[in-house]
Amino acid sequence: MATRMETSSGRGTATAHRGAAVRRIASAMPAWVWWLAGIAIAAGFPLLNVIGVVETAWLRVGVVSLIFALLALGLNIVMGETGLLNLGYIAFFAFGAYTTALLSSPKFEIHWPFLAVIVASTLVAMVAGFLISLPTLRLRGDYLAIVTLAFGEIVRLTIINLVPLTNGPNGITGIYPPRLFADAKPALEGIEAWFIIDKPLEYYYLVLVCVVVLAVLLTNLKNSRIGRAWNALREDELAAISSGITAVRAKMLSVVLSAGIAGFAGSLFAYYSNVISPESFLFMQSVIVVCMVVLGGMGSIPGVMLGAIALQALPQLIREAAGAARSDFEVYRMLIYGVLIVVMVIVRPEGLLPDKIFRREAHEVDPRELEMTRQSLFDLEEGEKDLEV
């Protein structure tokens, strides 16, 4: 409890405050360095493939990892920031993927341009998110988890049984590759062919750009009034409401936004995989996205991205290790994967790159820090100044 108060009232007496400011500057500098380093590594990674050090399968793992990073960023909004557990998140992903498949495939001979499709997919998922949020936002904790779980299953079963629209278990095949800046008609082959994205490498950069842009936007949103409102709702809903936050509106915004991101990711996924079928939208996938968020660090934007990449890349990493030994070891990769997740949760319950608040919750608080918090309770003016910074 004390740790939470610390965040809501700022920290420190004059001396402690100065110390905190210095610390903040010190930690702000590397943050930018870290971000740039992360982007540089991600952008440079495919070059390893180009020069032949890394195999093309890794590019595909990279694309899927980045798509799941988008998903993890989206789920982090509801789960990490607002504190609503969603176990049917993959359903929004499915809405986006199927919208894309219907608007850009031979199924109905529709061939919308890429940008229109991706916007439509996002909007459809947002509408779905809005509709599901209407009856569920009054629920809390476990009940919300059950309802979202059921929602995910309903969507999956609908996909399987709504054969005229979705082709049921056969899935939708032959999704047209995205074309940037050009009309989607195949007649424009040639000059515009340059803008067609259909190689793993091209998908990689397309998705990477989306991830970076989204991460920057979400970081700003997290530090904005809305982000603070979400965090307040997560920590104590009653206190948040009594401070003037409209709980329903803030929660709805969080659900709809996260659904939209999932729809966006689903659209990219459908384009990338060229074919989609219900097997991609199982309950297990929802669980894996939840794992990515928890493992990476709830509420931490770089954390959840790292969690997504780690969890997606790990099976292939183990497979490559098995490949070196040329044995049946490969079969055990899912077992090792599970063990590593368990170990991670025991060793670092707050996640790989934890959010500040969650780190304090996961570990015993340093007594000195606790003392500072106590003092700060009597030092509201200082605290307020701190909040404005």
Place this chain on the structure above:
Amino acid sequence: MVQKRTGRVLALALAALLALSMFGLSGCAADDGGDGGEGNGATGEVETIKIGVQTALTGPLPDYGLAAKNGVELALEDFGTFEMNGTTYEVELVVLDDKAEPTEAAVVAQTMVDEGVVGVIGSLTTGATLSAIPIYYENRIPQISGSVTGPKANETGADTFFRTCWNDAIQGEALGVWAMELGAKKVVLMDDNGAYAVGLADVAEDTLKAGGVETLRQNCQSGDKDFSAQVANIKEFGPDAIIFTGYHPEAGLMRKQMVEAGLGDVIFMGGDGIRSEELVAQTGGNANAEGIYATFGGFPEEQQPGYAAFAAKYKEKYGEEVGPYAQNNYDAFGALIAAIKAAGSTDTEEIIAALQTLSYEGVTGTFGFATESDGAVAKGDIVVEGLTPSNVPRYVLKDGAWVSAQ
């Protein structure tokens, strides 16, 4: 302090894993083959080629995946070393698991391509196969699945995709043909909303409509007990025959309730899903069950020429009965090797061409592959000598037992 140490141990373990994988990355590029080694050809020159096995050893269908792998490994013993143009070739299997999941299947397919395989056996399931097809197609690698029976598996018509199991559609067409031979003018088609039954009913309906037969479509859910609504609809329609493409528990109850409603003289037909002796009890006894017809989606095991020998070999090696589709996967590998020999080359483009004109004597019969889609038969489908929609095995229930109705 303790926590810090565990963290360090973990970091070390992860680093070791990473290092190991880097070794894997470089190890994969260098092709040193070298295992096996039992075959020593005439000229002494030995070359290793890689064949991929994309299956699902984890995920929802590990028993099917293992049977497929076993089938291929058995084939490796029989055909894995061969001579061509004076060189002895040894096949090295690259067995990769796609969890029957489409996303993983794409990565696995790409890994196969990276590994430089000359052909792939797999994948196991429809979803995984769908997402693997474009990758193999782009990279011009022949792919033979021994277990994907869905009619629409190769909807895009990739010329790199083949299969050694029967397309479900052939049975749907067979049911339609048979109903017409029996003189039916009005036919009800009923499925259980499952992919398999719906696919079968769709094809049967198309066949009947093309023959000028009036049809009515009904469905139920797997596990249903009460069919009064469907029976009432059927009674109003007044058909000569009903084709039930689902499984025997529902079929038995459906038949029973139809007899009770006075529809006992409507011909009751179904696919291999109802060809079980249990059907008799489920219809409420011999009186109701007598005269029910069923087809089979290809040659049943007892009619597959090499099956007895295969089953004996399988049991000797693995100590268990033949798993699902193991013989089809065995044939897939055998056909791929036969195509390589026919092409006289390990160039994948030439292997694809050879597969298209291949005639191969396998466990399941003498077969080739369809070069174009034609009716129920899709491009790359197995075409078994002597098996057409009008002569797939037919059975009828007589005194509580299925007997041939050819």
